Amino acid sequence: MSNVIVVGCGRVGSQLANMLSDNGSNVCVIDRSADAFANLGRNFNGSTLQGVGFDEDTLVKAGVDDCDVVAAVTQLDNTNLMVAEVASRLFGVPHVIARLYNPDHERAYMQLGIDYVCGTSLVAEDVFSKVVSGHGAHIDTFGEFEVLRFSLDLSSREGKRTIRVGELERDHDIRIIAFERGDGSASSIPNKESVLYQGDSVLACVRHELIPMFSKYIQE
Structure with a gap:
C-alpha cells in the first residue's frame, strides 16, 4: 500500500484522489480552501488538510516524510512547480508529478527533471497511470x-x-x-x-x- 499526497482538490485533484483511494492507496489531499474538499464526495476514504501545498509544515502534517508520491495538480503552474521542488529537494519524495497548464513552461519542467502531465483532458487518468507505474518499478x-x-x-x-x-x-x-x-x-x-x-x-x-x-x- 502506497502513501500519496495530492495537492489541489479541484476537478482533477478530487478525481485523482478518489481513483487512488479506490486503488488501495493512503491518500491525503491538500487545498487552500476547505470548501474544495466537497468535490471528493462521501465515498472518499482518505484524509484532507487545509493549507498551502508548498508549505513545509503543511507537507509534514500531510505525512510527506513517509510519502511515496506527491502529485501537484492545482490550476497554477507556479504553485505546482513549487510543490514539486519542495517535495523532491527538501523532503526527498521518490516520485513527484506536477500538472502543467502552459506548454511554454514545458522546457523549464524538463530542465528541472520534474515528471509532469500536460493537457486539459484526462489529466487525472494520466497522473494516476504515472503513480501506478511507479508502484511497479517504472523503468522508462x-x-x-x-x-x-x-x-x-x-x-x-x-x-x-x-x-x-x-x-x-x-x-x-x-x-x-x-x-x-x-x-x-x-x-x-x-x-x-x-x-x-x-x-x-x-x-x-x-x-x-x-x-x-x-x-x-x-x-x-
Missing part, C-alpha cells in the same frame, strides 16, 4: 508505452496461481519482455506458452492508458 517511457518491472500478483484470479504469457498479453494488450522466477531460480525471454507464477518478477511493456486496468497484477 516510450511515447505511449511504459516499461515496468514488478512482482506478479495473481490474487485476483480466484485461487489460480498461474497464467500463460499469451493469455496475459491477449487480455490486456501488453507485451511481456522477460521474467524471472520469484525464487530467482531461472529467468527467460518468454513465448506465448510460457507459464508465469505468483510472485514472479516480470518485465513488461504496457500502454500508458491501460495501466489502471492492469494494476491488479502489480504486487505493491
Whole structure:
C-alpha cells in the first residue's frame, strides 16, 4: 500500500484522489480552501488538510516524510512547480508529478527533471497511470508505452496461481519482455506458452492508458 499526497482538490485533484483511494492507496489531499474538499464526495476514504501545498509544515502534517508520491495538480503552474521542488529537494519524495497548464513552461519542467502531465483532458487518468507505474518499478517511457518491472500478483484470479504469457498479453494488450522466477531460480525471454507464477518478477511493456486496468497484477 502506497502513501500519496495530492495537492489541489479541484476537478482533477478530487478525481485523482478518489481513483487512488479506490486503488488501495493512503491518500491525503491538500487545498487552500476547505470548501474544495466537497468535490471528493462521501465515498472518499482518505484524509484532507487545509493549507498551502508548498508549505513545509503543511507537507509534514500531510505525512510527506513517509510519502511515496506527491502529485501537484492545482490550476497554477507556479504553485505546482513549487510543490514539486519542495517535495523532491527538501523532503526527498521518490516520485513527484506536477500538472502543467502552459506548454511554454514545458522546457523549464524538463530542465528541472520534474515528471509532469500536460493537457486539459484526462489529466487525472494520466497522473494516476504515472503513480501506478511507479508502484511497479517504472523503468522508462516510450511515447505511449511504459516499461515496468514488478512482482506478479495473481490474487485476483480466484485461487489460480498461474497464467500463460499469451493469455496475459491477449487480455490486456501488453507485451511481456522477460521474467524471472520469484525464487530467482531461472529467468527467460518468454513465448506465448510460457507459464508465469505468483510472485514472479516480470518485465513488461504496457500502454500508458491501460495501466489502471492492469494494476491488479502489480504486487505493491
